[in-house]
Amino acid sequence: MKRVTILLVAVATLAGVVAFTAPTSRHADQEAAPIFVTKIPPGYRDWRLISVAREEGNLNDIRAILGNDVAIKAYREGRLPFPDGAIIARLAWSYDASEENNKVFGRPQSFVAGSPKNGVQFMVKDSKKYASTGGWGFAQFDDGKPAGDAVLNTCFACHANIKNRDLVFTHYAP
Amino acid sequence: MKRVTILLVAVATLAGVVAFTAPTSRHADQEAAPIFVTKIPPGYRDWRLISVAREEGNLNDIRAILGNDVAIKAYREGRLPFPDGAIIARLAWSYDASEENNKVFGRPQSFVAGSPKNGVQFMVKDSKKYASTGGWGFAQFDDGKPAGDAVLNTCFACHANIKNRDLVFTHYAP
Numbered sequence: 001m002k003r004v005t006i007l008l009v010a011v012a013t014l015a016g017v018v019a020f021t022a023p024t025s026r027h028a029d030q031e032a033a034p035i036f037v038t039k040i041p042p043g044y045r046d047w048r049l050i051s052v053a054r055e056e057g058n059l060n061d062i063r064a065i066l067g068n069d070v071a072i073k074a075y076r077e078g079r080l081p082f083p084d085g086a087i088i089a090r091l092a093w094s095y096d097a098s099e100e101n102n103k104v105f106g107r108p109q110s111f112v113a114g115s116p117k118n119g120v121q122f123m124v125k126d127s128k129k130y131a132s133t134g135g136w137g138f139a140q141f142d143d144g145k146p147a148g149d150a151v152l153n154t155c156f157a158c159h160a161n162i163k164n165r166d167l168v169f170t171h172y173a174p
Numbered sequence: 175m176k177r178v179t180i181l182l183v184a185v186a187t188l189a190g191v192v193a194f195t196a197p198t199s200r201h202a203d204q205e206a207a208p209i210f211v212t213k214i215p216p217g218y219r220d221w222r223l224i225s226v227a228r229e230e231g232n233l234n235d236i237r238a239i240l241g242n243d244v245a246i247k248a249y250r251e252g253r254l255p256f257p258d259g260a261i262i263a264r265l266a267w268s269y270d271a272s273e274e275n276n277k278v279f280g281r282p283q284s285f286v287a288g289s290p291k292n293g294v295q296f297m298v299k300d301s302k303k304y305a306s307t308g309g310w311g312f313a314q315f316d317d318g319k320p321a322g323d324a325v326l327n328t329c330f331a332c333h334a335n336i337k338n339r340d341l342v343f344t345h346y347a348p
């Protein structure tokens with residue numbers, strides 16, 4: 001009985017130590033590791049259109065880039081860098097030949113958006129919160145679930161290459 | 175002077191006859207000739223996204239299909255036929271390889287929306303007004319100017335082939 005008590009105390013103490021040190025070590029990491037966006041911005045499917053694109057290669061999708069009101073306003077005013085509060089969403093779908101359309105057109109020419117693909121991605125501008133990643137927080141949600149750090153770590157690495165456009169690839173489609 | 179008066183009366187009478195007969199003959203034509211939409215629906219660039227597509231062949235563009243509130247609601251509820259008041263807009267741009275993006279990705283994979291191309295098209299649902307063309311009025315504007323009847327006559331001819339979808343090609347992209 002005594003041994004069990006000691007064991008329980010030891011486990012409890014260890015748990016306490018872990019609980020105590022975890023936030024501290026996470027805090028210490030903050031300057032080095034990027035902070036990611038963990039919640040899907042609500043209502044993003046209702047946002048206005050920035051542009052469309054097609055990615056070949058491994059991505060092999062067709063996509064739409066939407067912006068919240070702050071992002072759309074900045075785009076239309078040609079404002080760079082984007083102001084805090086701007087959010088850009090990237091939706092993507094499989095790139096499907098449309099048999100239905102091609103039958104009407106009489107030739108294979110029509111490619112449409114199929115099932116959602118490659119997750120839904122967001123860039124959230126907050127120059128203080130996301131200072132370590134150029135002022136942008138990055139996110140990807142696959143079937144509504146946040147992608148792991150391994151995926152998200154690739155976002156900033158690539159977007160950092162387009163510094164003269166405030167890390168944003170997409171131009172506004174007139 | 176008398177001759178001038180008679181001439182003026184004759185001209186005025188002729189003008190009156192023309193003014194009187196023109197609407198009549200236009201009315202008689204209504205059942206045969208389609209009626210087209212002549213004004214750009216205001217604010218369409220702010221409408222929500224229905225889907226995206228790519229057309230090869232002569233069109234050779236990348237496009238976005240937007241809907242006004244009535245159209246979006248009908249799409250999300252899976253409602254067919256579309257209710258009166260629904261308007262669907264088709265925007266299209268040149269399909270451009272993005273050197274800027276490809277340089278970052280290290281390979282040619284990225285195609286983006288370039289300059290506006292193939293006009294902006296609309297389908298406006300009014301089952302009475304556009305009864306002769308399946309309840310849809312068709313329009314295309316090139317640089318803001320309505321396309322001629324020769325162009326517009328091709329709209330209904332092609333859309334009529336997709337009757338089971340109320341003449342609408344585009345599916346909603348989830």
